[in-house]
Each structure stands twice: as structure tokens, then as C-alpha cells.
Amino acid sequence: MKQDLISDVVVKRDLTSDVATKRKLIFEKSKDGHHGYSLPQLDVPERAIGELLPKNILRDIDPQLPQVDELTVVRHYTRLSQMNHSVDTGFYPLGSCTMKYNPKVNEKVARLEGFVHLHPYQPEEEVQGALEVIYTLERLLAEITGMYRGTLQPAAGAHGELTGMLIIKAHQMKKGEKRTKVLVPDSAHGTNLATAKMCGYSVVELKSNPKGQVDLKLLEEALDKDVAVFMLTNPNTLGLFEENVIRISEMVHRVGGLLYLDGANMNAIMGYARPRDMGFDVVHLNLHKTFSTPHGGGGPGAGPILVTEELEPYLPVPVAERRGGHYTLDYDRPLSIGRVKAFYGNFNVFVKALAYILAMGAEGLKQASFDAVLNANYLKEKLKKSYYLPYDFPCMHEFVLSGEWQAKKGVKTLDIAKRLMDFGFHPPTVYFPLIVKEALMIEPTETESKDTLDAFAEAMIKIAQEADLTPEVVQSAPTTTPIGRPDEVRAARNPVLRWKPEER
Ligand SMILES: *Cc1c(COP(=O)(O)O)cnc(C)c1O
Numbered sequence: 001m002k003q004d005l006i007s008d009v010v011v012k013r014d015l016t017s018d019v020a021t022k023r024k025l026i027f028e029k030s031k032d033g034h035h036g037y038s039l040p041q042l043d044v045p046e047r048a049i050g051e052l053l054p055k056n057i058l059r060d061i062d063p064q065l066p067q068v069d070e071l072t073v074v075r076h077y078t079r080l081s082q083m084n085h086s087v088d089t090g091f092y093p094l095g096s097c098t099m100k101y102n103p104k105v106n107e108k109v110a111r112l113e114g115f116v117h118l119h120p121y122q123p124e125e126e127v128q129g130a131l132e133v134i135y136t137l138e139r140l141l142a143e144i145t146g147m148y149r150g151t152l153q154p155a156a157g158a159h160g161e162l163t164g165m166l167i168i169k170a171h172q173m174k175k176g177e178k179r180t181k182v183l184v185p186d187s188a189h190g191t192n193l194a195t196a197k198m199c200g201y202s203v204v205e206l207k208s209n210p211k212g213q214v215d216l217k218l219l220e221e222a223l224d225k226d227v228a229v230f231m232l233t234n235p236n237t238l239g240l241f242e243e244n245v246i247r248i249s250e251m252v253h254r255v256g257g258l259l260y261l262d263g264a265n266m267n268a269i270m271g272y273a274r275p276r277d278m279g280f281d282v283v284h285l286n287l288h289k290t291f292s293t294p295h296g297g298g299g300p301g302a303g304p305i306l307v308t309e310e311l312e313p314y315l316p317v318p319v320a321e322r323r324g325g326h327y328t329l330d331y332d333r334p335l336s337i338g339r340v341k342a343f344y345g346n347f348n349v350f351v352k353a354l355a356y357i358l359a360m361g362a363e364g365l366k367q368a369s370f371d372a373v374l375n376a377n378y379l380k381e382k383l384k385k386s387y388y389l390p391y392d393f394p395c396m397h398e399f400v401l402s403g404e405w406q407a408k409k410g411v412k413t414l415d416i417a418k419r420l421m422d423f424g425f426h427p428p429t430v431y432f433p434l435i436v437k438e439a440l441m442i443e444p445t446e447t448e449s450k451d452t453l454d455a456f457a458e459a460m461i462k463i464a465q466e467a468d469l470t471p472e473v474v475q476s477a478p479t480t481t482p483i484g485r486p487d488e489v490r491a492a493r494n495p496v497l498r499w500k501p502e503e504r
Contacts, residue, residue, distance in 0.1 A: 034068050083482050091455075120342075120343040133354055141304055144270060144365070148312055150306035153341040157191065157264055157284055158191040161192065161284055163284075183229070183230040188262070213240065232245070238433060240391060264286050265397060275306075286301065313335040314337050316339055367446075375397075379399070409471050413430050416440065416463055416467070417430050422480045
């Protein structure tokens with residue numbers, strides 16, 4: 001291997017002398033002469049091949065492939081797959097990301113033949129079932145959010161933000177308004193600021209008040225006729241419900257601005273509160289957070305948006321419609337912002353989300369939110385004696401601790417996160433939201449049992465004790481994982497994703 005994977009991502013202190021051996025053990029499986037196939041004897045004279053085949057397609061040198069037998073290949077990949085932490089192998093309390101359990105029945109439904117063999121260019125009459133999935137899911141999400149219509153096209157939350165903001169922009173331009181500013185609280189997810197910038201707005205950041213909420217006085221000062229949108233997250237990224245959301249909505253609308261909901265935290269309020277009733281004009285949902293579909297490597301995401309009646313004409317084309325018992329795709333929408341995704345979005349994700357919503361039912365979704373909030377508050381109360389809790393209020397589905405007490409002893413939040421891995425837990429989100437120093441953002445989700453929450457709390461409390469008594473143990477963690485402290489920038493910028501032959 002030219003660039004060795006391990007030394008490429010691991011910080012020096014972890015490995016020093018041992019890299020080469022470690023790398024050899026884990027990745028260098030090739031041995032000259034080993035192979036996992038048996039081909040019949042060549043029955044063409046070798047000389048003839050050179051004459052029969054055009055010269056330009058003949059190789060000069062043999063392909064540089066690893067030489068391995070079948071079992072070695074199977075074991076190699078199986079072992080690599082087991083090096084990853086996942087929702088299916090352990091507790092994954094990654095705040096803001098909502099690593100919910102992915103029900104296996106969803107996968108089964110999404111793999112039904114009728115779904116997997118669809119082609120996007122099939123005529124409408126042949127794909128009535130698929131259109132029904134799209135239409136029904138959109139209607140259910142509209143029901144859950146209290147909104148009028150929506151689109152499932154965006155591939156992620158951030159993409160939903162962009163779509164929603166382009167819709168608002170199109171609407172305001174149609175009215176002849178030239179609004180230039182977008183307001184964002186200082187607790188917001190980075191994608192909100194990026195979205196506003198991408199849409200050509202200048203961003204005004206609002207400092208949160210000591211309760212972690214929107215400061216109404218600062219909001220009042222920031223509001224004027226240039227404000228296009230206030231992008232708000234509710235529950236916000238501190239896991240707190242914005243108590244004044246109705247007031248906020250009135251204030252923003254009074255100056256002619258619109259209110260955008262970053263609905264990434266909808267899993268805390270399903271069935272209890274509806275974005276439309278809170279005064280929002282647009283909301284995005286993350287099906288891979290709230291509606292149990294897998295994240296990232298587990299499959300693509302989806303970030304549907306839902307809008308009010310006023311904004312409906314601007315939705316991307318096509319919009320699925322039901323006319324006289326027949327499903328159809330409507331492209332005839334003159335005010336539409338156009339397409340935001342090839343074809344109709346990540347269709348198989350819709351199937352999984354729909355399967356989840358139908359399996360849960362209205363009461364089940366409500367129960368999921370209730371349990372998510374209960375689990376978070378339970379853990380928060382268990383941990384707040386050992387870790388500083390800067391916003392000590394009843395939380396929603398997640399809460400944010402600070403590692404400040406431990407930092408005074410030289411143990412950073414990153415060290416705490418690394419040490420948790422030795423106990424078999426995925427660390428919480430760290431250093432976000434930015435307004436909490438040494439932040440540890442914990443989201444247990446609704447499906448975890450009391451036993452798991454207790455075991456996690458026990459590990460966290462033990463780490464707090466270690467930070468007091470034996471800080472070096474925490475500082476040198478993890479010791480049980482194949483890779484310890486990756487240089488995250490190098491790992492992200494120069495990932496080594498495939499085996500390369502050793503240079504001879
Ligand atoms: C996850 C998240 C986003 C972005 O969603 P993606 O699906 O990752 O693009 C935006 N805002 C908040 C609050 C989030 O938690």
C-alpha cells in the first residue's frame with residue numbers, strides 16, 4: 001500500500017513504532033500465488049490471442065490486484081464491517097443527528113419487487129402504487145405539521161432548507177419585495193447560515209438569552225422591512241422549546257417577513273405541537289431523523305419540506321396529485337422554482353418513512369415523542385451532578401452538558417468522548433451548539449431501555465471520576481478501538497478508500 005490507511009488517519013502518539021505491523025495485520029492480505037477462483041484450462045494457443053485481439057486493448061503488464069483466497073476476502077470485509085459502531089450494534093446518543101432505531105420491517109417493505117424494479121421513466125399508469133406512496137406520505141407529513149402542501153424531493157435537511165428558502169425568495173420577488181436579510185439564532189445549525197448565504201442573503205445572528213431562547217428585545221431591534229426570513233429551530237439545538245414562538249411569529253410577520261422552521265427536532269413534538277399552529281410558513285423534516293430511515297452510510301436521506309397555501313404555487317415540479325382516484329404528476333405550475341432533484345427524490349426512503357408512520361399510527365408517533373423527551377430528561381437528571389448543565393430546564397428530546405468542570409482538570413470534552421468508546425458507547429455530539437463551551441450534546445432517542453440509559457450514565461459518571469483522580473486515563477483514551485485519535489482534517493481531506501498495490 002502506497003499511502004497506509006492507518007498512519008494516514010491516526011495521530012502519532014497512538015501508534016508510533018507499531019504502524020507498520022498494525023497495518024500489515026489489518027490490511028495487507030495479499031500473498032503471491034493466492035487466489036479465490038479456478039478457471040478452466042486455456043484452450044486457445046496463447047500466441048493466437050495476440051493476433052486475434054486488437055493491440056490497443058491488450059495489457060502490457062498484469063493487473064495489480066491483491067492475491068487472496070476466498071475466505072480471506074470474506075473475513076476481511078466482515079471484520080471491517082464490524083469495526084464500525086452502528087445503531088444496530090450499540091447505543092448511539094448523537095445529539096442533533098437523532099440516531100433512531102431503523103425498524104427492519106421498513107427494509108423489507110422497501111425491497112418489495114414492485115418498488116425496487118421501478119424505472120423513473122415508466123408511464124403514470126404503470127406506477128400508480130409508487131405515486132400513491134409519494135402522495136400519501138406528503139399528505140401525512142402535511143397532517144403532522146399542519147401545513148398545506150409539500151415536496152419530498154430534497155435529499156437531506158440542508159437541501160430542504162435551500163428549497164424552502166428559494167420558495168420564499170420567489171414569493172417575495174413576485175410581490176416586488178427586495179428583502180436582503182435572514183435572521184438566525186446563535187444556537188442554529190451551521191446549515192441554516194450556509195443556506196441563507198447560498199440564497200444571496202446577508203445573515204444576522206441573534207444572541208440567545210440566558211434561558212437559551214430567542215431574545216425578544218434583540219429580535220425586535222433586528223426586525224425591519226429588509227428581513228426576508230427568520231430561520232428558527234424548535235425545539236432548538238439546546239433541546240429547549242421556544243416558549244415565545246407565537247410572539248416571535250407575530251413579530252416577524254408584522255414586518256412582512258416569513259418564519260422558517262428547521263424541523264430537524266420534530267421527533268420531540270409529533271402529535272403535540274404543529275409547526276403551522278406555531279406560525280411557521282415553511283418547515284423541513286429529516287426523514288432520517290424523525291421518521292426512522294437510516295442515515296449516511298446506511299442509505300440516502302430525505303428532507304421534505306411543507307409549506308402554507310400562500311407558498312404552494314412555488315413548490316418544485318412535479319407535484320403528485322390525486323384526481324378521481326388516479327395519481328398523476330403535475331408539471332403545469334408556472335410559478336414553480338423548478339426541479340431541485342433528479343426525478344422525484346430518494347424514493348426508497350419514502351417507502352421506509354411511510355411504513356414507519358403507518359406502523360406507528362397517530363398515537364404511536366405521539367408516544368415516540370413522549371418517550372424521547374422522557375429518556376432525555378431522565379439522563380439529564382442523572383448526569384447533571386457530574387457535569388455542568390448550563391441551561392438547567394426541563395428539556396425536550398436532547399440536552400447539552402458542558403465539560404467545563406473537567407476541562408479545569410485538563411480533561412477536554414474530546415477526551416471524554418474518546419473514553420466513552422472504551423465503554424462501548426458512541427460518543428455524543430461534541431462542540432455543538434457553539435454557544436456552550438466544551439459542549440456534549442446527548443440525544444438518547446425513544447427506543448432505548450432504562451437499562452441502556454443507566455449503563456451509559458454509569459460510564460459517564462465513572463469518566464467524571466477518572467477526570468478527577470486519574471486524568472491521564474481519559475486523556476489517553478481510547479485503548480480498545482482499532483483506530484484511536486484520527487487526524488480528522490486529514491482523514492476527511494485525504495481519505496484512503498481503496499487498497500493500492502505496494503510499489504515494487
Ligand atoms: C441535522 C440537522 C440539519 C441538517 O440536516 P441534514 O439532513 O444533515 O442535511 C439542520 N439543522 C439541524 C438542527 C439538524 O439537526
